[in-house]
Amino acid sequence: MGYAGHAVAGPMTVELGEGQLCCLLGSNGAGKSTLLRTMAAFQSPLSGEIWLGRQRLADIPSRQLGTMVGIVLTDRIRTPGITVRDMVGMGRSPYTNFWGRLTEEDNRQVDEAMQQVGITRFADRQIGALSDGERQKVMIAKALAQQTPVILLDEPTAFLDFPSKVEVMLLLSRLAHEMGKSILLSTHDLDLALQTADQLWLVAPQTPPMREETPPADGLPIMGEDGRGLFAVGTPRELTDVLPLYFPSRHLQFDPQALRFNIL
Numbered sequence: 001m002g003y004a005g006h007a008v009a010g011p012m013t014v015e016l017g018e019g020q021l022c023c024l025l026g027s028n029g030a031g032k033s034t035l036l037r038t039m040a041a042f043q044s045p046l047s048g049e050i051w052l053g054r055q056r057l058a059d060i061p062s063r064q065l066g067t068m069v070g071i072v073l074t075d076r077i078r079t080p081g082i083t084v085r086d087m088v089g090m091g092r093s094p095y096t097n098f099w100g101r102l103t104e105e106d107n108r109q110v111d112e113a114m115q116q117v118g119i120t121r122f123a124d125r126q127i128g129a130l131s132d133g134e135r136q137k138v139m140i141a142k143a144l145a146q147q148t149p150v151i152l153l154d155e156p157t158a159f160l161d162f163p164s165k166v167e168v169m170l171l172l173s174r175l176a177h178e179m180g181k182s183i184l185l186s187t188h189d190l191d192l193a194l195q196t197a198d199q200l201w202l203v204a205p206q207t208p209p210m211r212e213e214t215p216p217a218d219g220l221p222i223m224g225e226d227g228r229g230l231f232a233v234g235t236p237r238e239l240t241d242v243l244p245l246y247f248p249s250r251h252l253q254f255d256p257q258a259l260r261f262n263i264l
Contacts, residue, residue: 014201014233016150016184021176023193024186026203026246032186035203036152039184040071052150066094070143072136072153084130084138085123088113091145113144116179117171133164140171144179151175153185157192165189169196190247194236194259202232202239204246 016022024032037043039050041057050057052068060068070091079087091113092106102110114120117137127135136156143151156172157165169192176183176198184201187193193200232242240256247254252261 014231016182017199018149018182019176019180020182020198021173021196022182022184022199022201023197024184024201024203025190025193030203032203033154036154036184036186040069040152041065063094066146066148068148068150070146070148070151072139072143072151072156074155074158080126080128082127083124084114084119084127085110087127087138088119088123088141088145091142094146109147110145113141116144116175117141131164132159133161133167136160136164136168137171140168140175144175149180150182150184153183155186155188157187157189165192169193172196173198191260197236200232200234200236200239202242202246 024035026032034043038045039057041060041062044058052060057065088110089102089106092102092109093100095106096102111120114123117140119134119137119141122130122134127138130138136159140151140153140156143153153172157168160168169189172183172185173196175181232239232246236243236259240254240259243256244252244254247261251264253264254261
């Protein structure tokens, strides 16, 4: 996995489970966004393959891929004059005709997506009139309207106040569990991820101290120890021994019982 021809992490072997909320954690520059872009087919892997069910990602036509993977990016929405309903309706683009007109079924899916996320009450408001938290819910509803089994989100809690961060994380957890979605998101909100995620993917740049001083816990292989990054997978409880390795700081101490980092 790499960016501009430069490997930032790998090799790695990992599976995103159905009906799970998975959080991708790591320091800046570790390769989180690169991994998400690669999984979304925005860029090609330097080596290896990505599979969606029984299909190779590289073999899936872009229109078909739009029915399989939904993407929610970090970028703020800057689209004046468009309503919430119109934005959510854009999630139906893989299914509409040449003119992009929504059918009765498309409108039903839009209504259902807004209801699932809890934004029906401001469906006719303009995007510019919403708070950051409300806009993020709109983008999640757009991904839901796309009806994809997989949803990838790049730092969906960025720019949000703490109550909104909690609300978005709990919403994504509910959508994964109740609708059977496979949801993978990158985040820097460690405590929220540790409390809400079913699974963690930990990625970090390779550093000699991490490799030499503390080996991985038994049964939890850290892959890619070849100078191109470290990678570990497991539930928050399974990764208590290795979590401190990915966020080294003399000002932080990890409490494995409480599953949180404390400031020293």
